[in-house]
Amino acid sequence: MIWHIAKRELYDNLNSLRFALATMLLLGLMLTNAITHLREHPERVQKYRDAVAKHQSLLTSHAENSLYELAQQGPGRLYKQPSPLRFCAEGGETFLSDHAEGGYHRWSTDTLKSFWILVYPSVTPNVDNVHPEVTKVDWSFIIGYVLSLIALLFTFDSISSERERGTLRLTLANSIPRHTVLIGKFLGALISINIPFILAVLVNLLVISTSSNVHLGTEAWERLGIIFIIAILYMCLFLVLGLLVSARVQRSAVSLVILLLVWVTFVVFMPGTLASIAGGSASSGPTRGFYEYSWQVHNELSAQYRSRRRNASENSTQKVQSAGEYVIKDAEQQERLHEERLKQRIDQVNRARIITRLSPVTIAQHLLESFAATGFERHLQFLENVQSYARQFRVFIADSDKADPESLHILGVRAGMSEKPVSPEAVPKFEDALNLSKDFNIAATELMLLMLFVVVLMSGAYLAFVRAEV
Amino acid sequence: MLITLIRREILDNLMTFRFAAAVFITLLLVIATTVVLIKDYERRLADYNTAVKTHHQQSLEKKTYSDGIFNVDRPPNPLSLFNVGLDKQLGNQVEVYHGFVPTLWDAQMHGSDNPIMNIFSSIDIVFIFEVVLSLLALIFAYDALAGERERGTLRLVLTHAVSRGYILLAKYVSAMMCLLVPLLISMLLAVMLLTTSTSFSLNADDFLRIAGIIFTSIVYLSVFYLIGMLISAMTRRTATALMLSMFVWGFLVLVYPNVILAALTPHDTPETRTASTFSQIEQLWEEFDREHKQYLKNDAVPGESPGFNMGWVGSSTRRFTKNAATLKYSYQNTFRIEKLNERSEPKVPHVQSYYQFLVPLTLNTANQTWLLRKPALEEIFVKPALVDRILLKLSPVGMYDAATQAWAGTDLFGIEDFFSAAQRYRQTVIDYFYDKKAFASRQWFAADKGAVDWSTLPQFFFQKSDVGINAKRALPDVSLLLTINVVLFVVIFLIFVKSEV
Secondary structure (H helix, E strand, O other), X not given: OHHHHHHHHHHHHHOOXXXXXXHHHHHHHHHHHHHHHHHXXXXXXXXXXXXXXXXXXXXXXXXXXXXXXHHHHOOEEEEOOOOOOOOOOOOOHHHOOOEEEEOOOOOEOOOOEOOOOEEOOOOOOOOOOOOOOOOOOOHHHHHHHHHHHHHHHHHOOOOXXXXXXXXXXXXXXXXXXXXXXXXXHHHHHHHXXXXXXXXXXXXXXXXXXXXXXXXXXXHHHHHHHHHHHHHHHHHHHHHHHHHHHHHHOOOHHXXXXXXXXXXXXXXXXXXXXXXXXXXXXXXXXXXXXXXXHHHHHHHHHHHHHHHHHHHOOOOHHXXXXXXXXXXXXXXXXXXXXXXXXXXXXXXXXXXXXXXXXXXHHHHHHXXXXXXXXXXHHHHHHHHHHHHHHHHHHHHHHHHHHHOOOOOOOOOOOHHHOXXXXXXXHHOXXXXXXXXXXXXXXXXXXXXXXXXXXXXXHHHHHHHHHHHOOO | OHHHHHHHHHHHHHOOHHHHHHHHHHHHHHHHHHHHHHHXXXXXXXXXXXXXXXXXXXXXXXXXXXXXXXXXXXXXXXXHHOOOOOOOOOOOEEEEEOOEOOOHHHOEOOOOOOHHHHHOOOOOXXXXXXXXXXXXXXXXXXXOOHHHHHHOHHHHHHHOOOOHHHHHHHHHHHHHHHHHHHHHHHHHHHHHHHHHOOOOOOOHHHHHHHHHHHHHXXXXXXXXXHHHHHHHHHOXXXXXXXXXXXXXXXXXXXXXXXHHHHHHOOOOOOHHHHHHHHHHHHHHHHHHHHHHHHHHHHOOXXXXXXXXXXXXXXXXXXXXXXXXXXXXXXXXXXXXXXXXXXXXXXXXXXXXXXXXXXXXXXXXXXXXXXXXXXXXXXXXXXXXXXXXXXXXXXXXXXXXXXXXXXXXXXXXXXXXXXXXXXXXXXXXXXXXXXXXXXXXXHHHOEOOOOOOOHHHOOOOOOOOOOHHHHHHHHHXXXXXXXXXXXXXXXXXXXHHHHOOO
C-alpha cells in the first residue's frame, strides 16, 4: 500500500511545473559547478606543484651546503595539498592560508643567527580583493540552499492540499493506517526530488571525470558516495519538515508562508548571525601587540645571554655551548608563542562553529567539507601534519649531527654543528596526507546530529498527522 | 472609486496570516542583526581608536624628519551596519611617507581581527531585506490577480464601471502600503537602536544616507511585487503562480548572483600588463639608483658609503621594497643619529647636501612611479571588479546591493576615498617638509641637537564624502530600478487589459 501511495505521488509530481523547474535549476547549477571546477582546479594543482618544487630546490641547496645551514634555514614553506573534491565544498578555503612557514628568521648578529621556527601566516590571503563577494557555487551551496528550498516546495502542500480538495478524507475512508499514508507521501516526494538531483549529479560527475585534467581516485569516489548519502539525509530533513507543517496547517498557502519563513531564518540567517555573536565574544589580541610582545621576550633572553657572556670566563667550548643554548631556547620560545596564538584563534573559531551548528545548513556544510577534505577541519589536519613533520625534521637534524664524529653536537651555532653536506634524498619530505577514517571520526558527531534532527522531525510529523482532523 | 478599492484591498491584506508573519519575521531578524552588528561595530571602533592612539604616540616619538613614516587608519563606517560592502574586507591602515604613494593595495589590517573568522559569512540589514522582503513581496503578489480570477470576484468587480487600470493601481498601492509596514517599522527600530548606542555618532548627512537606503529598499520591494503581479497576471491558477514565483525568486536572489560570476568571468589577471608595467617601474628605480651612486662617487667625501663613515649611535634603514603582484616599489631611507662622534662633525654639511639631493630625487621617482602605477592598477584590479559588478546588476538584487553600498559609502569608491585622503596627506607632509626646509636641515638625519617637533604638522583627518556624492554614485542603479518598475507596470497593464476574465 505504501508503494501505491508513493507511486501516485510520484506520477503527480512528474507532471508538475515544479518538477520541470527544479530539474532545469539543478542541472544548470551542477553544470556551472563542473565547468568552473575544470577551469580552476588544474591551475590550483599547477600552482601547488610549482611552489613545492621551488621550496624543494631551496631545501636541496641548503642540504648540499652543510648540515648547519639546513638546520638553521629549516624546511622552508610547507604547502597544503589542494583537494580534488573542492567542487563539493569550497569551505572558505580562500580565507585560509595555503601554507605554513617552516623557516622564519628574525634576527642575526655577526656571530649568531636565529634558528628556524614554525610560523602560521597572520593575515587572510584575501585582503586586497576588491571583487564583489559571492558564494561559490559548490555542492554545499546547491545542496544546502537550493535543494532544501526545492524540498520544501515539493512537500508544502502534500497533505494540506489533499485536505483542501477533500481527497484525504477519501483515502482515509479506505482502511489505510495514517502512518502508511505519511510514509507513502514521504517516499513519493523523496523519489521525485531525487530524479532531478541524481540526474544533475551524474551530469556533473560525468563532465568532471571525462576531463583529462582532473583525476579522481578510488578514495575520492568513496568520499563522493558519502557526500551523496549526506545530501539525501539533509534533503529528508526538509521533506519531513514540509510534511510536518503541511499536516498541521489547514491551507497550503499558509503552510508555504510558514515554511519559507522558517527556511529563511534557519538556512539563510542563522549561520551568519550566530557566527557574529560567537565571534564578537572574544578577540585574539592585536597583531602588532603580539609582535611587540614577541620581541620583548626575545630581548629579555638576549640580555640574559649577554650578561652571562660578560661575567663568565668560559673556554671556547663552553662559549659555544651557551650560545647554542641561547639560540635554541629563543627558537623554542618564539615557536611556542606562535603556537599559542594559533591555538587561541582556532579555539575562537571552534566555539563559533559549535554555536552555528544550531542551523541544519551549517551541519550539512561542515559534513560536506569534512568529506571533501576542504575547509577548517582540513586546515587543522594540515597544521597537525605540519607540526609532526617539524618534529621529524628536528629529529633528523639531531641524528645526522650525531653521526658526524667531528661535530661538537651543540645545536644552534655553526661552530657546534656538523659542517658536512647532507644528501638531499635523506632529508624527510613533507607529505600532506588525507585520511578518510580520520575525517569520518571528526564528522561522526555532526552526522549523528543531522540524523537526530531528521528523526525528531519525522516523529513530530507522525504525531501531527495522527492527531490532525481531516 | 479608487479609494474604495484601495481600502478593500488593504483590509483584505491586513487580516491575513502572511501579513502578521511578515511583520514578525522582519522585525525579529532586523532587531537581532542590529544588536549583533552594533556589538561588532563597537569592537571595530575600539580597535580603530587604539590603533590611532598608538600611531599618534609613535609619530611623536620620531626624532628626525627622515623617520617621518606615519600610519593612518581608516575608521569603520557606521553605515556598514546597513550594507557592509568592502568595509571589513579591505585593509584599514596604510603607511604614509614621502617616498611612496599609498594605495588600497598597500594597506594592511590593524586590530585584533582573527583572520580565520572570515570563513563565516557576515550579514547586514540590506541582506535581510534583499532576501526576506523580496520573498514577502512575491508572497503578497502571487494571488493578487490569479486568486480573484479563480474565485470569480474579478468578474464581479469588473461588472461595475471600473477601469482595469484602477484595479491594478489599487492592488499595487494597497499591497505596497502593507509591505511598507514591516520595512519602515524595522528600519525605524534599527535606527533607534543605533541612536541609543553611545558609540554611534550619526550626523544629518548620515540620516540622509539612511533615508536614501530606505528609499532604495522601497523601490526594490516594488520591483519584486510587480514581478509577482506579472506572474499572477499571466497564469490562470494560483498554485502555478506561486510555484513560478518561488522559482523566479530562487533564481534571481539565490542562484543568479552566485552563478554568473563563476560561469562568465575568467579570473586570470593580465600578467603581461603587470609584468611590463613593473619592468618600467623597475627601470625608473634603477635610474634612481644610478644617479644616487653617481652622486656618492662624485661628492667631496671619498667612498660610496651613504653613511659617510661617520661615527654615530642611532639607527638607520635603507631598503627597496617591491612586490611585483601589486606593482609596489618603494625606497625607504631613514637615518637617526642620537649621538655623533666629535670627529665626524665636519662631515655634517656633506650629509646635508647629500639629502638635499637625494630626497627630491626620491620624491620625483615616487611620483613618476605613481603615474605608471595608477592606470595599471585601475586596469588590473579595478576594471575586472567593475565588470563583475555590472554582471551582477543584471538582477535587481545586484542593483539594490550596489545602490545601497553607494549610499552607505562602503563600495569600492567609498573605500578609495580614504586612500585619496591618505595620498593628499602625503602631499601635506611633503609640503610641510618644504616649508620647514627639512631636506637640507640637520634634523633630517640627526637628533643629537634636539629632536624634531612635530606639533605643527597637521593631523590626518578623513572626512567621508559628501552625501551628494553618495547620491550621485547611487543614482544609476536607483534610476535603473525605477525604470524596471515602470516597465513592469506597463507590461502588467497591457497583459491585464487584454486578458479574459
